[in-house]
Amino acid sequence: MIDAVVIGSGPNGLSAAIALAQAGCKVVVFEAEPTIGGGVRSAELTVPGFVHDICSAVHPFAIASPFWRTLPLAASGLEWIEPPVMLGHPFDDGTAIEVERSLNVTAARLGRDGDAYLNTIGTVVKHWPRIERAVLGPFSVPEHPLPLARFGLQALRSAEGLARSAFKNERTRAMFGGIAAHGLMPLDRALTAGIGLTLGAMCHVRGWPIPRGGSQQITNALTRHLQSLGGEVIADARVTNIDNLPPAKAILCDLSPKPLLQIAGHKFPRSYREKLERYRYGIGVFKVDWALTAPIPWRAGECRRAGTVHLGGTMNEIAASEKATWEGRIVDRPFVLLSQPTLFDPSRAPVGKHVAWAYCHVPRASTVNMLDRIERQIERFAPGFRDCVLARSVLAPADIETHNANLVGGDIAAGVTDLRQFFTRPTWRNYSTPVKGLYICSASTPPGVGVHGMCGYHAATLALKQMFRT
Numbered sequence: 127m128i129d130a131v132v133i134g135s136g137p138n139g140l141s142a143a144i145a146l147a148q149a150g151c152k153v154v155v156f157e158a159e160p161t162i163g164g165g166v167r168s169a170e171l172t173v174p175g176f177v178h179d180i181c182s183a184v185h186p187f188a189i190a191s192p193f194w195r196t197l198p199l200a201a202s203g204l205e206w207i208e209p210p211v212m213l214g215h216p217f218d219d220g221t222a223i224e225v226e227r228s229l230n231v232t233a234a235r236l237g238r239d240g241d242a243y244l245n246t247i248g249t250v251v252k253h254w255p256r257i258e259r260a261v262l263g264p265f266s267v268p269e270h271p272l273p274l275a276r277f278g279l280q281a282l283r284s285a286e287g288l289a290r291s292a293f294k295n296e297r298t299r300a301m302f303g304g305i306a307a308h309g310l311m312p313l314d315r316a317l318t319a320g321i322g323l324t325l326g327a328m329c330h331v332r333g334w335p336i337p338r339g340g341s342q343q344i345t346n347a348l349t350r351h352l353q354s355l356g357g358e359v360i361a362d363a364r365v366t367n368i369d370n371l372p373p374a375k376a377i378l379c380d381l382s383p384k385p386l387l388q389i390a391g392h393k394f395p396r397s398y399r400e401k402l403e404r405y406r407y408g409i410g411v412f413k414v415d416w417a418l419t420a421p422i423p424w425r426a427g428e429c430r431r432a433g434t435v436h437l438g439g440t441m442n443e444i445a446a447s448e449k450a451t452w453e454g455r456i457v458d459r460p461f462v463l464l465s466q467p468t469l470f471d472p473s474r475a476p477v478g479k480h481v482a483w484a485y486c487h488v489p490r491a492s493t494v495n496m497l498d499r500i501e502r503q504i505e506r507f508a509p510g511f512r513d514c515v516l517a518r519s520v521l522a523p524a525d526i527e528t529h530n531a532n533l534v535g536g537d538i539a540a541g542v543t544d545l546r547q548f549f550t551r552p553t554w555r556n557y558s559t560p561v562k563g564l565y566i567c568s569a570s571t572p573p574g575v576g577v578h579g580m581c582g583y584h585a586a587t588l589a590l591k592q593m594f595r596t
């Protein structure tokens with residue numbers, strides 16, 4: 127007899143299953159794809175022997191996840207690698223800003239912006255233990271209202287507004303803008319400062335690490351732990367209608383609204399169905415993976431020690447790129463996010479060889495090939511990059527959606543994370559639905575995008591309370 131079914135084996139699906147299994151439930155996870163992990167998988171996308179991350183690559187929220195911190199994932203094979211520099215942000219003059227794990231070292235390198243860095247990102251770092259629950263959970267009565275109110279006032283601002291008022295140097299503003307641009311929104315929008323502050327603080331709270339062997343190792347560790355609790359994961363088992371599932375007290379869907387409606391829409395009252403239909407997906411991404419014969423020849427030495435490199439030059443350029451993309455235009459110089467894991471984890475490529483991972487934002491469902499534009503951005507800061515390329519793999523928005531039905535139009539956040547949709551993901555009900563025992567546990571619920579498993583954990587906690595009275 128099954129107690130609970132989870133549809134989808136992304137990090138949130140697996141986390142929901144683990145939380146349910148920990149409470150003694152018999153859980154089965156059905157995964158549509160032949161491989162487990164959703165947005166947390168690795169594969170030899172280019173040449174045999176080169177292990178690429180298909181989706182997530184850098185994992186600040188995974189190492190900091192309040193739920194995963196309680197799990198024996200190291201014993202299940204997960205090993206974190208912390209690059210010496212979390213983030214490199216190069217400029218056209220051949221120099222770069224580097225963000226290190228140490229808050230004080232990073233601030234000291236920012237010259238006259240050092241104090242402002244400590245007052246903004248540093249304050250979030252200092253108060254993180256008190257605001258973590260509010261940032262990584264559903265809306266609730268705050269335990270520590272004062273630090274949260276202070277964070278909230280800054281977080282609600284736009285990244286451009288905060289950067290221009292807090293920092294004096296264009297370089298610091300650009301670095302902050304690059305971090306905030308992870309939010310897939312124009313940087314003049316409310317709440318984009320919050321993305322920059324939170325993600326920036328993570329550099330110093332637990333770092334921006336990579337898992338040894340690639341992101342698949344996170345999935346493997348979660349799956350092993352689930353299995354040790356008696357849970358089961360069945361791959362290549364797409365659910366096409368929830369009526370066909372084996373009987374269970376609770377069904378948790380690691381799905382965004384569109385695929386959820388496809389399999390369960392007929393169960394919902396019209397008003398709820400319409401709310402899900404109105405859920406807004408955001409811009410997409412165009413992703414490239416490279417097999418390389420040598421490390422990327424960055425002009426700025428700092429970037430050779432960085433796990434992640436942001437390519438966009440100035441704040442103005444990054445802001446213009448994000449705004450144009452949001453408005454449906456293709457830019458010639460897109461903001462590019464790049465990860466270079468083999469500098470720190472040689473196990474992922476043959477001796478002396480490397481892999482690199484990068485993407486830029488594009489209008490939703492765009493069909494424009496961005497490969498040349500992305501490579502030109504890399505060449506701009508690392509002349510000779512193209513000479514190192516052995517092979518490439520390209521994922522356009524349509525490929526991303528094909529590969530994972532949650533990511534409509536290539537939107538890797540499974541829905542816009544703006545003020546309107548932040549607390550009411552995907553509706554004001556968050557995890558629950560009007561159907562008793564049916565829950566949503568994907569990144570389309572709070573706290574949203576990222577590899578942390580907290581959406582799954584919160585959905586499972588609610589299901590346990592309502593359906594299993596634990």
Ligand SMILES: Cc1cc2nc3c(=O)[nH]c(=O)nc-3n(C[C@H](O)[C@H](O)[C@H](O)COP(=O)(O)OP(=O)(O)OC[C@H]3O[C@@H](n4cnc5c(N)ncnc54)[C@H](O)[C@@H]3O)c2cc1C
Nearest residue numbers: 134136137138158164165181182183184365568569576577
């Ligand atoms: C290109 C890219 C880069 C990213 N980079 C990062 C990063 O560096 N760091 C970071 O923290 N996050 C990153 N993310 C985001 C992160 O991957 C997601 O936020 C996260 O995976 C969401 O987890 P989830 O469990 O909600 O859903 P998903 O990981 O999307 O998993 C959902 C699962 O449900 C399955 N499914 C769908 N429909 C069905 C069905 N009908 N039946 C059965 N199974 C079904 C899917 O196949 C999938 O396995 C990236 C995402 C992408 C796409």
